[in-house]
Amino acid sequence: MGDREHTSRRERRERPRRRVSVLGVIGELLITVGVVALLFVAWQMWIGDVIIGGQKHAEADALSQSWMMPAATPSESASPAPVPTDAPAEAVVPVLAQPAHGEQFGVMFVPRFGTDWKFTIAAGTTRKDILDLGEIGHYADTAMPGQVGNTVYAAHRWTSGQPFDPIDKLVVGDAIVVQTAEGWYTYRFRTLEYVQDTQVDVLLPVPQQAGVEANGRYLTLTSCAPKLNMLERIIAYAVFDEFTPTADGPPAALTEGVTV
Template sequence: MGDTGTNSRRELRARRARGSSRPRRRATFLGVVGEILITVGVVALLFVSWQMWIGDRIIGAEKHREASALSQSWMTPAPAASASPTPTPAEEAAEATVPVQTQPDHGTQFGVMFIPRFGPQWQFTIAAGTSRSDILDAGEIGHYADTAMPGGVGNTVYAAHRWTSGAPFDPIDQLVIGDAIVVQTPDGWYTYRFRTLEYVQDTQVEVLLPVPQQVGVEANGRYLTLTSCAPKLNMLERIIAYAVFDSFTPAAAGPPASLAAPTVGATS
């Protein structure tokens, strides 16, 4: 009985010794490649997360401050009412005329865009041109060359990213009919009112026409068009927001009422 127990313990120790002496499995080429690919995937996921959330917030906040500084530099105090003489009919007619800037050189910052629906801090500079490297990727809103300037008869058209570079147009699909889209220049504020969204292929350049999507039609009104990618990572489709001109507020009159935050879900 004692010998049997002793033999059993010896066999158990022998088995353990044999098990511990087994050689470890060697790393294979495919195993190494698999681990590298997993590591690369994790790094790529972290990078995309940075680009879509953390990086966009940091860049967006920086661009908001830049746009705010430019906006403030264009504001002039309104003259006292007692010092204002009664305007003549000719002066009233001149005030009723909407001023329109000439087309600036490529890359020139000429405006600031506000969309109250997107929050009180949402404001971005507008630069002439829509090239990626120096305008869109820099977190600015680009103005399409040869489209109307703010307040001009025809279609004033703008582009911006929906992700990366501050993502100015990320919330474009949240616009509600009647929302204000305000463009400020040194002359004052141009208020447009949102009307509708449309999804098109990237080849449908008719959205840039003087009357959007109306080939051969001469403009007799003032329109504004915003363009961006839809979905965010798809370069083959565009989301288009159309708006119509509502009013012009001279710089001397101070910020317009249209900059006030909209009522949630309000339409007009």
């Protein structure tokens, strides 16, 4: 009995211990880093976008509602209204002055994207202070809403609330509505196009028509295509349809073809 116990203890002493290799530690660390990276991507692409998108929708809705608050009633001493004439007055489309960089001046609605889809528009297209904050950026020196020429906008398709994620779902005739303090500018979608990131002629007064003077009102949306590819752009073109003053209330275009 004693000999067997002695032999058993000796075998345990002689059994080689498992060694933790440097490569094993590095492998486990890489696996951990990979899992963390996947969780971060999941957060960015789904959970984070849902949260940011909800916040931006609420912010856009608040700005939109603030412009629809009734104005103060003019006093009796105010100048009398002009006397109407038999000749119909030509419809005037008001145009805002170019805002300062980063200033919020509009809200965009696209009924095709759903009743909750609405995002604020800010002047400029820089990433850190505009696009990465979930806003739609307006290209500097392009036309303002309702102005003759080309009013051009950019936004992300993934992360930061992914405002332009559904851009490829647009159907010919869909309304793209830009609201400002003056009212609603309704444009109608015409076509999609994919271009290289160097093809900046989509920003011209008449898109892709160098040297041509604009005689119409156009709207252009730009974003990445596919979503994680920075070398190409998806472009959506639209043409002006009508202007609805704030005093007249929201246009019918806001509820046409709404996707719930």
